[in-house]
Amino acid sequence: MFTFAENSSNMTRKKKALPLFEHITITDIAAEGKSLVRIPVPAHDGLPGSQLVVFVPFCVPGDVVDIQIRKKKHSYAEGEVVRFHQLSPVRAVPPCKHFGICGGCKWQNLPYEEQLKAKQQQVYDQLTRIGKVELPEFRPIMGSQKIYEYRNKLDFGCSNRRWLTKEEIGNGEQGIENRNGIGFHITGAFDKIYPIEKCWLMDDLQNQIRNEIFRYATGQEMTFFDLKQQHGLLRDVMVRNSNTGEWLVLIQFHFDQEGDEEKALKLLEHIAYKYQKITALLYVNNQKCNDTFNDLELKVFKGNDHIYETMGDLRFKVGAKSFYQTNTDQAYHLYCVARDFAKLTGNELVYDLYTGTGTIANFVAGKARQVVGIEYVPEAIEDAKINSQLNHIDNTMFYAGDMKDILSDEFIAEHGRPDVIITDPPRAGMHPDVVQTILRAMPDRIVYVSCNPATQARDLSLLDEAYKVTAVQPVDMFPHTPHVENVVQLERR
Numbered sequence: 001m002f003t004f005a006e007n008s009s010n011m012t013r014k015k016k017a018l019p020l021f022e023h024i025t026i027t028d029i030a031a032e033g034k035s036l037v038r039i040p041v042p043a044h045d046g047l048p049g050s051q052l053v054v055f056v057p058f059c060v061p062g063d064v065v066d067i068q069i070r071k072k073k074h075s076y077a078e079g080e081v082v083r084f085h086q087l088s089p090v091r092a093v094p095p096c097k098h099f100g101i102c103g104g105c106k107w108q109n110l111p112y113e114e115q116l117k118a119k120q121q122q123v124y125d126q127l128t129r130i131g132k133v134e135l136p137e138f139r140p141i142m143g144s145q146k147i148y149e150y151r152n153k154l155d156f157g158c159s160n161r162r163w164l165t166k167e168e169i170g171n172g173e174q175g176i177e178n179r180n181g182i183g184f185h186i187t188g189a190f191d192k193i194y195p196i197e198k199c200w201l202m203d204d205l206q207n208q209i210r211n212e213i214f215r216y217a218t219g220q221e222m223t224f225f226d227l228k229q230q231h232g233l234l235r236d237v238m239v240r241n242s243n244t245g246e247w248l249v250l251i252q253f254h255f256d257q258e259g260d261e262e263k264a265l266k267l268l269e270h271i272a273y274k275y276q277k278i279t280a281l282l283y284v285n286n287q288k289c290n291d292t293f294n295d296l297e298l299k300v301f302k303g304n305d306h307i308y309e310t311m312g313d314l315r316f317k318v319g320a321k322s323f324y325q326t327n328t329d330q331a332y333h334l335y336c337v338a339r340d341f342a343k344l345t346g347n348e349l350v351y352d353l354y355t356g357t358g359t360i361a362n363f364v365a366g367k368a369r370q371v372v373g374i375e376y377v378p379e380a381i382e383d384a385k386i387n388s389q390l391n392h393i394d395n396t397m398f399y400a401g402d403m404k405d406i407l408s409d410e411f412i413a414e415h416g417r418p419d420v421i422i423t424d425p426p427r428a429g430m431h432p433d434v435v436q437t438i439l440r441a442m443p444d445r446i447v448y449v450s451c452n453p454a455t456q457a458r459d460l461s462l463l464d465e466a467y468k469v470t471a472v473q474p475v476d477m478f479p480h481t482p483h484v485e486n487v488v489q490l491e492r493r
Helices: 113-129 166-170 205-219 259-275 329-340 357-368 380-392 409-415 432-441 455-465
Strands: 003-004 019-025 032-042 050-057 064-072 076-086 153-159 183-186 189-195 234-241 248-254 279-287 299-302 306-311 314-319 347-355 370-375 396-398 420-423 445-450 467-475 485-492
Touching: 003 183, 019 032, 019 076, 019 259, 050 064, 064 166, 064 259, 113 455, 113 467, 113 485, 183 205, 205 234, 205 248, 205 259, 248 306, 259 279, 259 306, 279 306, 306 329, 314 380, 329 357, 329 420, 329 445, 329 467, 347 357, 357 370, 357 380, 357 396, 370 380, 380 396, 409 455, 420 432, 432 455, 445 455, 455 467, 455 485
Parallel strands: 050 076, 248 279, 347 370, 347 420, 370 396, 420 445
Antiparallel strands: 003 019, 019 064, 032 050, 064 076, 153 183, 153 234, 183 189, 234 248, 279 299, 306 314, 445 485, 467 485
16 A cells, blocks of 8 residues: 655655555545545554545546655645546646646646535535534535636746756756746745746736746846845736726836846836836835835836726726735625625615725625725725725725724724624634624624635634624635635624
8 A cells, every 4th residue: 555755865864754655546625725535554563553634736536646745744644646547537637837836726637616616615614613603504606707817916926046847857957057037936935936938817918028028137137036145136026907908017126236227127118118008017126025015115117006997887996005806807796795795775884894995895885874994004095095086985984004903992982883894804814802893893794705714714603602694605716726705694693
């Protein structure tokens, strides 16, 4: 059933060789886009037999494979497929040449209908095992009409230490001089970038723009950023597009020496001339140790500092710093679910927590008496106010600050007890103080939109003393990834 790996040249004498399991049939889908198998381990060295749970990426149930264990924990192990003996009949052919290395679309090898089944099960498992609250029958997951070219935003890192594939290393290319690349960060290697030629998740123009930036920068011998040493001119590229046909490109530079800004402006001039569809071309000199730019001043090279998205009959201003759902079409359906779950009649005071640029707040405002939105990022709140003005909405109010500090008993006393609370927190979920404030506010209904059902389940258990879950609607925003959104309706007991 299994042998021990013979190659232990990189292991110390204290470490035992990790086992190689042969002819193993993958059985289940697991979290984080991995598959799972339980391997019987025979008794040895006086220890009884057992089952070893092994998580394996880039394979699907039904594959027959050899698995090399890479990490061994107390209750499970992580492995890697080193040989395929038989491919599963439940398998799709990934169209992307980068599949298996990039790590972004971990489920391209799984048919979309199977992805939806796995995500529905993921939501069910996490709400039942973690939340442990009484639940209604789940609604069937809402799949995305587009499964490729559905994203409206992608970020690419620029690095002078691009990732080398096993084939390149095997061909003795470790010492190649030009390691520049533009692409995605490799999981577990913060300073390595895997170069991307074609990403299938966004309109193909983003591939053309990114590849042209690389071609031009290489031809002009521009330096690429070294994250460890903190030098190099070309640092990061962000591309956004919208359903109005507009494109926003932001290039982050790191000016090291005299003449760098002149080189940067020539690159921007070249890209602006070659791609007339770009309506907002921006740049920033980022001297920080990370690629975040919310606290930096962005400069406009061409056009505007924003683009516009439409959702239903509403129009939204989206800037480089704005949060906006990355699957525009599916976001409309997500927000329709949230609005339906709110059961608005036109008389309700609604609090929209973690409002971002006020998308949900403005989306539900037409069916509410008043909407109060709260968000941490001040720039997002300014966008939210502008979005209300753009759409001639006069029954919204927005406040910026840390949620646990802003949403207080005093705030509620001043603005009124909400009839409905809509909350769409980040992946970490809601702070316990926020949950307690919600409980004291006693809204009639809570609509909880989450991009992480695990933390959502934790929060539901905290709300369970006063609220009953009355509806659950999973929504797939991100085909070919293990991520899933989930909307829960809670009614006061």
